[in-house]
Amino acid sequence: MEAHAAVLDVLKAELQRERDLPLPWYDVLLHLSEAPGHRLRMQQLAARLVITQGGITRLVDRMQAAGLVQRASCESDGRGAYAVLAAEGQAVLRDAAPVHLRGVEEHFLAHLTPQEVEMLRVAMGRVRQANSGRAAMEGVRG
Amino acid sequence: MEAHAAVLDVLKAELQRERDLPLPWYDVLLHLSEAPGHRLRMQQLAARLVITQGGITRLVDRMQAAGLVQRASCESDGRGAYAVLAAEGQAVLRDAAPVHLRGVEEHFLAHLTPQEVEMLRVAMGRVRQANSGRAAMEGVRG
């Protein structure tokens, strides 16, 4: 827990200082850029960032106001909405990615052996899988 | 990152639901109970929780209002203040610990082999050490 918090604080401060970009914004841009059509449903995005529905609405609000993403309605489901990567968002991501990737390398990966990295990848994937979506199920036990 | 967020959300929700206790409060109680004299300077506590000075002041404020901790002045340094574990806080910790420990076992450790756990412990200790206190140093590079 402490390692996670410490690394994140460093990466967050670095991205903020060198590119004036909050880490959650980077995360949104990255996920959108990897998605087909550079777009994701609000729910999908919320799940990937592990935040709530209300949270993703407000986050996308701010990024839309800054011109980094746009909203688009969903043809197949009138209730749904897409968050779409804007051109400006793509540019910002391209600009920030090297900084962040170097940060991850320098402040995290550099302290681990390749074996540790691989084990971490596999083990954490297992943990993530087992716990995804569990917080939502209030009274459920098991 | 996603594994961390997912596990934490589950543990947080569990502790809140079954013992009506926020996870940061548990963390404070735990650190105080392990400290000599059941007390820690505000700074020490902030460092362990990886939050800011202002943040720890407010957190201790709330827990003091709830009767779980007390404040005490420091004899050796008139500027300093201690957060001290109160009797009620000790009771709350005793009551909540089994729930949380079972949660950690069930939602985290159960998905890892003993080898993975040990490697994680060592590797993350290294990462934590390398990154502790780095976020505070604004312009420093290296």
Add this chain to the structure above:
DNA sequence: TAAGATTGACTTGTCAATCTTT
């Protein structure tokens, strides 16, 4: 009736300024 998204009220933490003591 339920699901997806949004909004209002609120909680909790951050940052920068301030106060006290060293």
Add this chain to the structure above:
DNA sequence: AAAGATTGACAAGTCAATCTTA
């Protein structure tokens, strides 16, 4: 002058209620 703690103003998320569409 600097360090430890606190405070005011603010940022960003949560929860529960609401609106629209399925």
